[in-house]
């Protein structure tokens with residue numbers, strides 16, 4: 001409930017004017033305007049990839065003790081989210097944009113994205129969770145913006161590297177922006193991704209398997225079998241979702257959001273109803289226009 005840097009004021013900051021009385025390197029003064037931008041960072045620390053991850057805690061301690069002027073609003077790792085400063089405080093998270101942007105650190109390294117998809121999925125889920133709340137509260141646009149757009153005053157998400165390209169690379173050239181923004185945009189309940197284990201995953205796997213079986217043999221690599229029908233969203237389920245999204249022309253995020261599940265459901269239904277006439281692609285276009293009806297079909301499937 002509390003804010004780590006407010007409760008653990010940086011002792012170096014405490015003795016250094018002009019920020020001494022605040023005791024941490026944030027400025028407890030309302031942003032001049034409501035925040036329109038979220039800056040995305042990776043902390044460049046070494047995460048604990050096995051057992052209980054203490055990455056975010058280590059980053060929080062760093063900000064509470066560093067002699068550098070540095071702070072951030074929140075930090076996430078694979079199993080925790082730590083609030084460091086209230087949204088109303090300016091956090092000194094970059095040389096640029098700190099006066100008017102919210103900021104968070106992911107406890108990971110900019111050069112590592114893609115190395116450990118299961119672990120990264122948990123990082124992204126926690127990061128998307130805080131951003132979903134920020135978007136709801138402050139009306140921030142869920143899209144990536146570049147430096148020119150930032151200077152035009154547009155709303156969105158910006159990479160630290162885009163603000164400070166000569167000195168920073170985070171969150172990294174292979175940071176999965178599309179997946180991250182999709183996860184931020186969706187209601188958590190409407191979104192399935194790597195690491196989920198539940199009945200909805202089982203339904204998704206069933207749909208992917210049916211779709212695979214309905215495609216002609218030559219096309220079945222467009223939707224590979226998602227592995228065992230076990231309700232566990234693992235690497236094979238993710239591969240199957242990505243292949244389906246790519247084939248249908250959706251953003252290939254590997255996250256089964258309501259659009260993906262809706263189109264998949266409509267695809268299976270339309271293949272069952274009209275086997276030969278239409279190409280898969282034109283059926284997909286119709287299905288995309290009707291994702292909501294498809295969603296209801298999914299609900300019905302659920303009740304089987």
Ligand SMILES: [Zn+2]
Nearest residue numbers: 041042160170
């Ligand atoms: Zn950074």
